[in-house]
Amino acid sequence: MATSLTLTPVGEQWPERTPGPEHIYPLHGPDFARDPFSYYDNLRRHVGAVVPVSLEETHRIRGYLVIDHAAQLEILRDQQQIWTRDPRWYRDLAEGVLPADHPLIAQLAYRRSRLCSEGAEHDTLSGPGNKALARMDTLRVGDLVEELADQLIDSFFQDGDPEAETVEVDILRQFALPLPLLVLTRLAGMDEREALASGTALHAMLSGSAGPQHTREELASLMAGLVEHKRKEPGPDLVSWMLHHNQDDALTPAELSEDVWLQIAVGRGASTAWICNTLLELMTNERLNEDVAAARCSMDQAMNHVMWTDAPIQNLIGRWATRPTWLGGFRINAGDMAIVSLGAAAADPAMRSVGLDTSRTNNAHLAWGSGTHGCPAPARELGALIVRTGLERLWDRLPDMELAVPREALEWSQPHVARTPLALPVRFPRPSADLPNGASEEWTLTSGPSETAPAARPEQQHSPFTTPPPRTASPTGKDGSAAQRGKLPLWRSPAAWWPKR
Numbered sequence: 001m002a003t004s005l006t007l008t009p010v011g012e013q014w015p016e017r018t019p020g021p022e023h024i025y026p027l028h029g030p031d032f033a034r035d036p037f038s039y040y041d042n043l044r045r046h047v048g049a050v051v052p053v054s055l056e057e058t059h060r061i062r063g064y065l066v067i068d069h070a071a072q073l074e075i076l077r078d079q080q081q082i083w084t085r086d087p088r089w090y091r092d093l094a095e096g097v098l099p100a101d102h103p104l105i106a107q108l109a110y111r112r113s114r115l116c117s118e119g120a121e122h123d124t125l126s127g128p129g130n131k132a133l134a135r136m137d138t139l140r141v142g143d144l145v146e147e148l149a150d151q152l153i154d155s156f157f158q159d160g161d162p163e164a165e166t167v168e169v170d171i172l173r174q175f176a177l178p179l180p181l182l183v184l185t186r187l188a189g190m191d192e193r194e195a196l197a198s199g200t201a202l203h204a205m206l207s208g209s210a211g212p213q214h215t216r217e218e219l220a221s222l223m224a225g226l227v228e229h230k231r232k233e234p235g236p237d238l239v240s241w242m243l244h245h246n247q248d249d250a251l252t253p254a255e256l257s258e259d260v261w262l263q264i265a266v267g268r269g270a271s272t273a274w275i276c277n278t279l280l281e282l283m284t285n286e287r288l289n290e291d292v293a294a295a296r297c298s299m300d301q302a303m304n305h306v307m308w309t310d311a312p313i314q315n316l317i318g319r320w321a322t323r324p325t326w327l328g329g330f331r332i333n334a335g336d337m338a339i340v341s342l343g344a345a346a347a348d349p350a351m352r353s354v355g356l357d358t359s360r361t362n363n364a365h366l367a368w369g370s371g372t373h374g375c376p377a378p379a380r381e382l383g384a385l386i387v388r389t390g391l392e393r394l395w396d397r398l399p400d401m402e403l404a405v406p407r408e409a410l411e412w413s414q415p416h417v418a419r420t421p422l423a424l425p426v427r428f429p430r431p432s433a434d435l436p437n438g439a440s441e442e443w444t445l446t447s448g449p450s451e452t453a454p455a456a457r458p459e460q461q462h463s464p465f466t467t468p469p470p471r472t473a474s475p476t477g478k479d480g481s482a483a484q485r486g487k488l489p490l491w492r493s494p495a496a497w498w499p500k501r
């Protein structure tokens with residue numbers, strides 16, 4: 001057997017590999033994208049609770065799909081200290097055998113961040129971000145989300161025939177994608193230019209449409225610029241509070257910037273998928289729709305139901321074995337990947353016994369992950385706030401919204417990580433006044449950035465996140481300037497700048 005040229009992350013020779021499984025099942029393709037739940041179910045019936053899979057045609061991105069809830073928990077909680085989230089333990093990645101141009105490669109790359117760390121290092125890298133998020137004033141942030149959601153909904157009426165009785169929009173591109181990004185970049189304290197640049201780079205990176213290395217560097221430099229700016233001029237925002245909680249300099253500026261981008265990237269992706277999946281369920285599940293309409297079921301409960309049936313993050317790619325072990329009857333080599341399939345909970349017979357009503361209130365699902373790398377509590381709160389507020393604004397303002405195509409006609413992205421349709425076309429009757437939110441003509445949004453037409457709602461009197469941190473970290477900031485800089489000019493047409501897919 002050939003000796004590996006690379007060493008493990010702890011500087012040892014990789015142990016000899018035992019032969020892999022005889023059969024590897026495809027975890028890609030149109031059937032998987034269209035209906036991953038039947039796909040998981042089939043795999044479970046034909047193979048079992050753990051399935052050797054390949055994520056692309058060449059069989060070079062391989063792993064073990066973990067469908068069974070109990071096995072998932074075992075890996076995520078990792079009491080035996082076998083599994084890590086550090087991709088340097090992915091032997092095929094270390095040995096350079098993965099296809100370099102695959103969109104997933106950017107997400108598999110090691111980054112010095114909490115996501116790729118374990119133990120004390122993980123706790124240190126998580127500290128400032130979690131403490132800063134816990135400072136969030138949920139009432140103020142709720143107002144911000146509501147305001148941005150209303151601006152996006154207003155923008156639905158800008159284009160198209162003003163005489164048409166029905167309005168049709170792609171709710172993914174015009175609402176579910178921009179809303180979380182606008183909220184998160186605003187909370188981070190970015191100005192409009194930084195937010196736009198970050199959104200574009202993030203989108204390019206996650207859709208694999210630009211060189212992974214190029215977009216990684218672009219994002220890293222944008223975030224570094226933001227952290228440096230907030231160090232000089234702290235304001236009422238997340239990044240300034242992260243700097244405040246890092247006064248002992250436990251984290252370098254690069255580590256802080258990494259955590260800012262991580263929060264924006266994870267928060268945006270999951271919130272977008274959760275908005276789409278819940279909206280789709282509300283439009284196609286008659287009983288759920290009626291129950292929400294009759295206030296027998298809250299929006300939160302509808303969202304919880306979707307965590308069971310169509311988890312926003314479908315698969316965790318991945319966890320890597322740091323030593324040989326057994327999983328679902330397969331011999332696992334050190335450096336092999338496990339893919340924890342949160343989405344497969346919907347196909348797990350044990351989980352299926354959770355009926356519609358129970359799924360609304362039972363939050364024992366794993367859609368937030370679990371263990372060290374599970375979604376941190378304040379981040380969950382923020383994600384739920386963005387999604388709930390956005391959905392409630394849609395529900396209240398456009399109560400007759402319906403899917404514009406049959407559900408079966410929707411096309412889906414490969415649900416390797418998040419699961420969203422490629423477009424979610426909806427239609428609704430044009431409200432009698434285009435601005436049912438009580439807005440007057442002068443508040444309408446213009447169709448694009450314009451120096452002369454500042455189409456702004458009246459400025460909120462509050463800062464978006466919370467108060468600014470005490471000004472010990474900034475010798476150079478001028479009083480009052482930070483709060484002004486942290487406050488963005490109002491989005492003139494938030495949907496207009498979102499890159500088209």
Ligand code: HEM
Nearest residue numbers: 114115263266267270271316367368369373374375379383
């Ligand atoms: C909106 C719904 C959200 C869902 C469903 C969700 C789900 C998840 C899941 C499944 C993980 C585990 C990843 C893994 O184990 O590999 C995770 C981790 C994480 N999430 Fe969330 N998330 C959401 C919102 C957010 C938001 C709004 C933020 C930040 C503002 C955020 C920040 C994070 C961070 C930083 C981690 C990594 C934790 C660590 O490795 O220690 N999430 N999230």
